[in-house]
Amino acid sequence: MPAIKLDGKALAATMRGEIAARVAARAAARKRAPGLAAVLVGDDKASQQYVKMKHETFTAAGCASVVHRLAADTTQAQLLDLVARLNADPAVHGILVQLPLPKHIDDSAILRAVSPAKDADCFHPENLGLLAAGFPRFYPCTPHGVVQLLLRNGVALAGKEVVIVGRSNIVGKPLALMLMQKPGTANPVAGDATVTVAHTRTTDLAAVCRRADVLIACAGRAAVVTPEHVKPGAAVVDVGTNFVGGKLTGDVHPAVADVAGWLSPVPGGVGPMTITMLLHNTLSAAEQLDGA
Numbered sequence: 001m002p003a004i005k006l007d008g009k010a011l012a013a014t015m016r017g018e019i020a021a022r023v024a025a026r027a028a029a030r031k032r033a034p035g036l037a038a039v040l041v042g043d044d045k046a047s048q049q050y051v052k053m054k055h056e057t058f059t060a061a062g063c064a065s066v067v068h069r070l071a072a073d074t075t076q077a078q079l080l081d082l083v084a085r086l087n088a089d090p091a092v093h094g095i096l097v098q099l100p101l102p103k104h105i106d107d108s109a110i111l112r113a114v115s116p117a118k119d120a121d122c123f124h125p126e127n128l129g130l131l132a133a134g135f136p137r138f139y140p141c142t143p144h145g146v147v148q149l150l151l152r153n154g155v156a157l158a159g160k161e162v163v164i165v166g167r168s169n170i171v172g173k174p175l176a177l178m179l180m181q182k183p184g185t186a187n188p189v190a191g192d193a194t195v196t197v198a199h200t201r202t203t204d205l206a207a208v209c210r211r212a213d214v215l216i217a218c219a220g221r222a223a224v225v226t227p228e229h230v231k232p233g234a235a236v237v238d239v240g241t242n243f244v245g246g247k248l249t250g251d252v253h254p255a256v257a258d259v260a261g262w263l264s265p266v267p268g269g270v271g272p273m274t275i276t277m278l279l280h281n282t283l284s285a286a287e288q289l290d291g292a
């Protein structure tokens with residue numbers, strides 16, 4: 001039997017509706033609309049598309065969204081100056097600096113300059129530290145989207161074996177933190193799972209992956225996960241976005257659908273969830289900064 005689809009597009013629509021209702025309640029209480037400032041440097045086509053989608057999603061949910069478009073030759077000092085102004089602007093609750101930045105700019109210096117209280121992506125080391133300590137201010141968007149996609153589709157996590165393929169600071173590492181932690185009042189979205197993180201130095205990736213009740217591919221390598229990597233009936237989440245012959249494809253081979261119990265598609269899986277969690281974090285930042 002083919003795998004049940006983990007439909008991120010449908011779940012994202014539901015969760016955006018829930019967020020829009022909370023935004024409308026704030027407006028009715030005469031509170032400022034949650035505001036996102038997106039910063040786009042240069043003319044990378046994929047980045048332009050991502051920022052456009054984020055802007056449309058925020059506007060549709062009743063939030064304020066301003067896109068700051070800067071030339072590719074913007075200096076690091078100019079970009080830091082803009083970030084400082086956004087940090088000080090009370091109408092801005094979330095700041096998103098779209099990556100990748102041009103090579104002459106140090107990404108980590110920019111991400112560390114964003115006020116942790118407005119770090120809607122949850123990339124700042126202070127926020128990653130709070131997450132690691134079990135007191136998150138925000139959850140990072142893609143990992144949070146993955147966890148919601150599993151939990152809201154009834155995939156059990158507590159006590160299960162989870163294998164994550166990839167250990168980046170943006171996806172694999174914070175996802176491992178979220179999935180291994182014990183849920184509690186200060187940390188409600190936590191998996192209570194037994195987590196293994198695989199990477200390019202992992203020996204016999206297929207054998208490691210076959211242990212998983214829940215397998216998450218975030219390697220950025222097309223078809224790195226094949227049916228040979230999957231325990232029959234496992235839930236498989238495909239985070240990867242790769243362009244092969246001009247077509248968007250994930251990290252999971254399509255034949256995995258015949259072995260897995262659940263499978264997220266690409267497109268229409270994790271991608272829409274990531275943007276939804278950015279919206280969630282910006283509303284959360286507004287509630288933390290201006291009051292719930």
Ligand code: NAP
Pocket residue numbers: 142165166167168169170171172198199200201202205218219220221224239240241242270271272274275
């Ligand atoms: P990244 O920084 O390149 O990290 C990739 C990770 O995968 C690294 O830890 C790497 O191991 C590991 N890896 C690569 N090839 C592997 C292999 N053959 N076997 C085992 N491990 C392997 O990428 P990222 O930023 O985490 O993103 C991962 C993917 O998710 C990309 O395709 C990205 O576009 C996608 N993504 C999607 C969304 C979304 O919303 N859908 C959001 C973010 C990212 P080493 O550490 O050993 O190098």
